[in-house]
Amino acid sequence: MLTIYGVYRSRAIRPLWVLEECEAPFTHVPVIQAYRLTGPAGPGAPLNTAMPEYLAINPLGQVPAMRDGALLLTESLAICLHIARKYGGPLGPASDDEASEMEQWALFAATAVEPAAIEILYTTRDGQAETPTGQGIIRLAAEKLRRPLARLEKHLTSRDWLMNRFTAADIMVAECLRYGQTYQPLLADHPNTARWLAAAQARPAFQTVWNRRAAEPE
Template sequence: MLTIYGVTRSRASRIIWLCHELGLPFRQVPVIQAYRLSDPDAADAPQNTRSESFLKLSPAGAIPVIRDGDLVLSESLACTLHLARKHGQPFGPANETEDALMLQWSFYAAASVEQDALTILFLHRPGQAQSGADQASVANAAERLIRPLAVLEDHLSRNGYLVAGRFTVADINVAEILRYAQSHHELLDRFPAVTAWLKDCQSRPAFMQMWRERLAEPE
């Protein structure tokens, strides 16, 4: 059975969402990020990204990691793309062209969207008092996101989904990255096709199952 190391409140959410789409059973080992613990090295600390047992799997000390048979794999996008390719359509590629496009969109979001989207996730507090520095960081991040979101808007307005006109692992990967910026309504409202696509992705039963599991975990 597939094993996923990492709490759902992490990039493991991408893998878990895909597993629910696939109906793929898995065992989850809830390794938590060390920075979330007051003393991750304490004898009674839960298994975390600085635990010796986990570092044997991930020398980088980062979640998620999967064990799929003899394969131990880190990097969440590598994990989702591997599982989608292994289990095939409809979520994985039907041919080399689809495979290449799924790689393209996943890496595009990671390279062009994720960093600024994370800035919005961590610093954007609608309706709350914010420092001038935080407001400036959010404004700059939103400005930088206009270009990649315009690319997604054009593609999604013409195609509905990212690859082959159907929901695939590429949509999971990109939607989970874009989710970080979702609280910035002023930004997302400029891109109606992106907004509709994201709503469609997040209305899927597999996403909602993952999200319930995520919310059930301690913050």
């Protein structure tokens, strides 16, 4: 059976959302990030990314990771694509061309969206969003997102989803963009993108994984 390693409060939420959408059976091993623990190597510490047994799975000490038979993957978007292709039905590609399109959206999410969006997340999470320095970081990150969001906005002008139906492509891009979602002007200037993101996050599968995330310790 397919196994996902990682807590919901991590990039593991991406493949966990895909799995919830396609209702594929899997085993979940909640590996927590070592940096979130005061004593990751101490007695009684939960399974975490610094432990030798997990480093044997992913030497980078990051989550998520996935085992599916003999296959081991350690990049969240590659895991999403694998699950969608193998178990996802309409969530995955229906042709070689669709597979290429889905891969393009995955790379777009990872390279054009996530780096700047996560700057907004970290600045907000660290309580710096209202400081002059933090505001400068967020404004610069939003400027970096201007062209990617313009691309999304135009693409979503006359369609509901990134492809001709809801797919793993929507999950991957939506999850990367979510990091910058707390900065209200970002989506206020992109109504088509805001509509699309709200529709993705209103899906029952997302609500399920989001509630599980909320139930985990911060």
